[in-house]
Amino acid sequence: MKKIKTGNLPGVVLKYGILILCIVLVLFPIVWLFAGSVKLEKEILQYPPTLFGTKLSWKNFIRIFGTIPMGVYLKNTVIFAGISTLAALLFDSMSGYAFARLRFKGKNLIFIGVLMTMMVPFQVMMIPLFLESHFLGLLNTYAGLILPKMTTAFGIFMMRSYFAALPKELEEAARVDGVSEIGIFFKIMLPLVKPGLMTLGIFHLMNNWNDLLYPLMMTSETRMRTLSAGLALFVGEHATLYYGPQLAGAVVSILPLLVLYIFFQKYFVSSVVSSGIKG
Amino acid sequence: MISKLKEYWYRQDKVAYIFLAPSIVILFMFAFIPLVCSVVISVMNLDIFFSDVRFAGLANFLKAFGDERFWNALKNTVLFAVVEVSLQVVIGLLIANALSGTALFSRMARSVFFVPVVCSMAAIGIVWSLLLDGTIGMIPYFIKEWFGITGLSFFRDSGTAMGTVIAMTVWKNFGYTMSILVVGIQAIPTDYFEAAKIDGASRVQQFFWITIPQLLPSLGFCLITNLIGSLQVFDQVYVTTGGGPQRKTETLVYYIYKIGFTNPFDLGYASAISVLLLIVILAISLPVYFKMFKAEE
Known part of the structure; x- marks a missing residue:
């Protein structure tokens, strides 16, 4: 533990004062959001405004699920983000493994091709x-939402470096023992890169769950919208709802990831740090 | 037949192609083809109804250079990128420097600062729009009570809209920059700081003469990735201002979206602006990618 010199005391107080102020600034909007989502509409509108309401009310949640198809959005988001993430984990690690550990013709050429697609932004x-x-008839379908997200050049690149870090003797011993290449991958190599899979899984899940422009573009029908794209239509510039239900909608859309964040914080941080792609 | 298939599982080169097949097909279909097509469409006269499809040469690009709204969007995008990235990196650096330790307070504060990174921009947009609302918002109320300033309407005032969008983005994303820099600071050997302490260097001197020079690679990484990300800014504009007021917050990607996916549905022109954006982004990002790939080798 650091000893605090008395001569340094004002500096230390200032430092922690500023840090605590920052914590308040970051937490205040989020606390306000959760508090507002269980307030009555008239308390949200009252002046002067208050942080907490006088009584707990679930009306906003009932209303948001009643007036806009929140349940459908939630279901679509789980299907889209869930399946895309699982598929991308499988395909990214299969390709990453091939690039890192298997010998085959045309490796460098194919790898350069993959990297090229990584450099071009989605927009x-x-x-x-x-x-x-549109031509493939994929607009407004789950297949259309999921297919393009089933693999990413970044994921391949990342899994490749995880596989490349494993010791070489592993698969050689297995080959001598007569294990097939598929067996080596699924039974020996894949379990060894579990931290990589967690990191990449969180990365894909967070990006797909929060993505706005992509589902906005691929879906025009309400029944196919995700939480982000669905909510955005009813709020802010496009507001047609009462304030309370908007807040309840925001809570529904961020709560699943926040809960995951509490349990898997390490992987959330490492996924963002290694990618250099912010949400 | 089955024995032949089984033989495949034992051949490295064959298995490699099987492993690569799904990714390669998907990337080819949904990344490579669109990339090539975006260049093709940019030299076409093409709208969403396919009403008058023909080769247009460089007409779409020339149109952009003469389009006041394009220049306005470019100006807004650059303004957003420069201010947002500088603020984010400076704030991220200062906080990372203060919180790089392993004490409970540092770890908890870091967890808190990362929370907005996890939240979707759609949700954050709702929160900030209501918090800053001119009539019922809590922040304008506090400002009025504490500082006596009235009549602020943040997102709805052409003078403050861009600043507010930037502030919201910094608030949401600085935890990302902080996390990268904390990793960078923790990697600096502690001997450096101890030696400096023995030589009588103050905390501030240590920060400028050890932390910053040692952190340059991480700082460069943050700077470039943030810059690339902020040149593609869309979400925050879509959920708060819708490009207004008076197009003061209309950015390039937002403009592309507006032209391509809303009236006039001019896909050729939207693609031309996309290609221009791609050129700018590649000019910034290519050197970084090459460095990253070299480090991998």
């Missing part, structure tokens, strides 16, 4: 992707 290719999905 640049969204119009052709939209047209393509």
